[in-house]
Amino acid sequence: MKTTHAGMKIPNGEFGVLVEDLVKALDLFKVLAQEKGELLGFLEPMKKNIVETL
Ligand code: HEM
Numbered sequence: 717m718k719t720t721h722a723g724m725k726i727p728n729g730e731f732g733v734l735v736e737d738l739v740k741a742l743d744l745f746k747v748l749a750q751e752k753g754e755l756l757g758f759l760e761p762m763k764k765n766i767v768e769t770l
Contacts, residue, residue: 718765727769735759
């Protein structure tokens with residue numbers, strides 16, 4: 717994940733926007749809170765390998 721996104725200078729906010737859109741999609745399709753939490757909890761640790769700038 718780090719190699720793939722290296723040099724893209726992805727800002728923290730872009731990651732946040734991705735998560736926001738994802739939550740909207742999950743809500744639209746009425747994904748239950750538990751599954752939603754599991755998915756977001758899986759993605760969160762990847763943030764440090766994707767975000768390079770503020
Ligand atoms: C948890 C969040 C994210 C995950 C799980 C993720 C996952 C991935 C994966 C699996 C790939 C393809 C790797 C490959 O097969 O070569 C990829 C590529 C890419 N990602 Fe992400 N990504 C995330 C967030 C972001 C964000 C926030 C951005 C930009 C705002 C971004 C931009 C890109 C770009 C531009 C590519 C390359 C596409 C291409 O040239 O084929 N990613 N990402």
